[in-house]
Amino acid sequence: MSETQRKLTTIFAADVQDYTRMMGEDEEGTLAMLKHYRDAMSRLITSHGGRVVNTWGDGLLADFPSVVEAVRAAIDVQNELAGKNAARPMDGRMLFRIGINLGDVIVEGEDIYGDGVNIAARLQTSAPAGGIVISNTVYDQVRNKVAVGFDFLGALEMKNVADAVPSYVVRIGDIGIQPQEPTASPDRTVEMPAPRPAPAPPPxxxxxxxxxxxxxxxxxxxxxxxxxxxxxxxxxxxxxxxxxxxxxxxxxxxxxxxxxxxxxxxxxxxxxxxxxxxxxxxxxxxxxxxxxxxxxxxxxxxxx
Structure with a gap:
């Protein structure tokens, strides 16, 4: 039996906000939209050097050798999906939440496991619909390399994770979470202009x-x-x-x-x-x- 392999990688986790409600209202339409949106997401992930590890239900897990490219891919994903959603009625839009973490993971075949993956998944659940939340390990690598702003969310308590994880929401368009004042790192908030989204076209x-x-x-x-x-x-x-x-x-x-x-x-x-x-x-x-x-x-x- 081969020894367990480990690697340091950037984990990208995404899922759909209100997926259960959408399935209850229109199963076939929701599945078709999910496939269309996930195909676009996979294309952008690949174009930034990432790899889709797994998909399940409404979720997607990917990893990247580059932290910067992982964040850039997430921004491109949310911007492209926002464009697709703009032509849809408000209650028919499919909004993904994305969490990104840099951590050490266990590798078995094509799959990855461990706390690094769990943290990315927990960050994803903390993200606003159509938004991105990153851990402090990611923030430290990208804060001066990606032309967006970051709002400090505080140290997030996570189930089955021993220590709270300092986290940041990526400021893209009007997406954001009410930030908390940082208690230990006042220099963590980066004030950089973010592009404003184009106004949504008429229905x-x-x-x-x-x-x-x-x-x-x-x-x-x-x-x-x-x-x-x-x-x-x-x-x-x-x-x-x-x-x-x-x-x-x-x-x-x-x-x-x-x-x-x-x-x-x-x-x-x-x-x-x-x-x-x-x-x-x-x-x-x-x-x-x-x-x-x-x-x-x-x-x-x-x-x-």
Whole structure:
């Protein structure tokens, strides 16, 4: 029988807030959303050099050789999932809680065990919905290396863990826990600006209704144009405006691709259509298309 192996690693634990309630309301929809969100999480974990150790129920356990990359992965996960949730109604959003700890663990095959794992799991339960809580061992390694703020939560008592664990909530957007004043380490709170999240878009139901209203108005304009025909199809211009608005609504309803790049593409198509409708032998749209292409390329290069 082989000897027990140990290693120092960064443990990343996550689960879903109110998962039982969501399953009770819509089992199939919740499972499909969980798979979609967990796939996104696994992709980001891998991109930061981490490894998904195990998944169970609504939970996920991963480890990272780098403490900094573990925290960066958690921030990217919460930001990407926040974008996906923004298009959903409040009671239909799936919010993950993440706990991160640096500790010594027992390795058996692909699995890891020990207090290091238990502490990460307990930190996860202390995190706010959509938030991240880290132990002091993680904080000591990342406080000057990650451009976010940290609020000291105090020493958290944890079941089956001998000593309380000083912990910090990572300040991302509006997510946070009311911090406690540190009793022994007043320099532990780092005041760094955190990016503000983009405002949530209108619910999909409202967007669909708006698109339907535009379609009805457009049809009425065509009828009026035909009924008062004087040799000019003037309705093409309001129809073009309505089509542009409808395309932008469609872009706002998507979470499968970058919405800003898609919006630039819609603008480009609109410019080409205007060029064709006012054709005088010059394809002037090439110049704004070039500018839009540069903007889209910069956005693509700077994506998370």
């Amino acid at each position: 999909r139901g409202r967007l669909r209704k708006l698109a339907g209203i535009l379609a009805v108005i457009g049809a009425m304009l065509v009828v009026i144009n035909i009924a008062t025909w004087e040799g000019e199809f003037w309705a093409v211009w309001p129809l073009l405006a309505f089509a542009f608005v409808a395309a932008m609504i469609w872009v706002r309803m998507q979470d499968r691709f970058d919405q800003r790049i898609a919006a630039l593409a819609v603008v480009g198509v609109g410019i080409v259509v205007i060029n064709m409708l006012t054709w005088h032998g010059i394809f002037w749209a090439i110049w704004p298309l070039l500018g839009l292409s540069v903007a889209a390329g910069i956005r693509w290069a700077m994506r998370d």
